[in-house]
Amino acid sequence: MYNYLLRIKYNGENYHGIAYQKEFRTISGEIIKNLKINEFKLSILSRTDKGVSAEENYISISTNTEIKSFNINLDNIKILNAYKLTDFINIRKFSLGKLYQYNLPKGLFxxxxxxxxxxxxxxxxxxxxxxxxxxxxxxxxxxxxxxxxxxxxxxxxxxxxxxxxxxxxxxxxxxxxxxxxxxxxxxxxxxxxxxxxxxxxxxxxxxxxxxxxxxxxxxxxxxxxxxDPKFLILKKVYLNWRELYKYIEDIII
CATH class of the missing domain: 3.30.70.660 (Pseudouridine synthase I, catalytic domain, C-terminal subdomain)
Structure with missing residues (x-):
């Protein structure tokens, strides 16, 4: 199996959250489709809701297909970094905290x-x-x-x-x-x-x-x-990199 960790950003306004769902258009679903992966296992650090965006989030992927390129052609989703891992990991176990931003309109609701x-x-x-x-x-x-x-x-x-x-x-x-x-x-x-x-x-x-x-x-x-979720942004996640680096085999991008 091939194991990867992706650092991503996205505008989630037109997606049904980040979690993979066959019947809905989601952030992880679009990434999987564009990376041309058929069989896979996922772990998502922050499971942002429908409409929520992120300037930084992490997904770990295990697949039987080697990913040749991490350049995906999506306007609202970007892969910022990709790491090759020795094993599949539950990325949530490495989380130390998160920073969110909520832009409350002055017109209110x-x-x-x-x-x-x-x-x-x-x-x-x-x-x-x-x-x-x-x-x-x-x-x-x-x-x-x-x-x-x-x-x-x-x-x-x-x-x-x-x-x-x-x-x-x-x-x-x-x-x-x-x-x-x-x-x-x-x-x-x-x-x-x-x-x-x-x-x-x-x-x-x-x-x-x-x-x-x-x-x-x-x-x-x-x-x-x-x-309203469209005003919520996951700004930053804090990871235990000392432990995480034990699983990183190579920095791809």
């Missing part, structure tokens, strides 16, 4: 998340009147997400391990966007997009700042819905 209750041993009603959007409240709310937290309220479905560590959550003001940079050790399915939706409600005074600490121990009803 027509649909605004409106939380109703926090429930645990008690039930707390969220009674707030909507005000004009306040970016300062949004930014203040983002600080509560830094640290090792239980993010069960910000993931789709039930999660076996809801704990993630957010190292930084920075927000920059540009002409058309509030640019969110979120760095952490791992992220749950739809986690960042649901956090953005929640913080928008904080900015509109629909969730009080003094109750944010409780969203990591109580249940939010309803859960925040995910924000």
């Amino acid at each position: 027509n649909k605004i998340y409106k939380p109703k209750y926090l429930t645990n041993l008690e039930k707390i009603s969220i009674d707030s009147n909507q005000n004009d959007f306040d970016i300062n409240k949004y930014m203040e709310g983002s600080k509560y997400f830094i640290g090792n937290k239980d993010f069960h309220n910000f993931a789709k479905g039930k999660i076996e391990n809801p704990y993630c560590i957010i190292y930084k959550f920075n927000i920059e003001d540009s002409d058309n966007y509030y640019i969110n940079y979120v760095e952490g050790n791992r992220f749950l399915y739809e986690m960042i997009r649901r956090i953005i939706t929640f913080l928008i409600s904080v900015g509109y005074n629909l969730f009080p700042l003094e109750l944010i600490d409780k969203v990591f121990t109580y249940n939010l009803d309803p859960k925040p819905f995910p924000a």
Whole structure:
């Protein structure tokens, strides 16, 4: 078998995510098709959702076909680097963390998340009147997400391990966007997009700042819905290269 590791970038707006699916057009599916591979095994570092883009992501491939060229003719997908491996690897095991960017349009969204209750041993009603959007409240709310937290309220479905560590959550003001940079050790399915939706409600005074600490121990009803994926970008992934280099036989490109 031939084993490879690919570092890639892509605009995911018109794709059904990165994970291979026979019935849908996906990032990994287009790469496999253009590399002319028939039988293969894949491991994807970050399984970005439908519509999400990446400036850096990694795929490891095992195939019975030697790949002669890694030049693929795709406008929205690029192979930045290719490595020949000694064995097939689960690339996720080498991940140390990720940095995401969410470009929140200043026009915001027509649909605004409106939380109703926090429930645990008690039930707390969220009674707030909507005000004009306040970016300062949004930014203040983002600080509560830094640290090792239980993010069960910000993931789709039930999660076996809801704990993630957010190292930084920075927000920059540009002409058309509030640019969110979120760095952490791992992220749950739809986690960042649901956090953005929640913080928008904080900015509109629909969730009080003094109750944010409780969203990591109580249940939010309803859960925040995910924000638009087309504004989310995987900026950078951090790998344990000391361990990874043990499997690299050659640097192809």
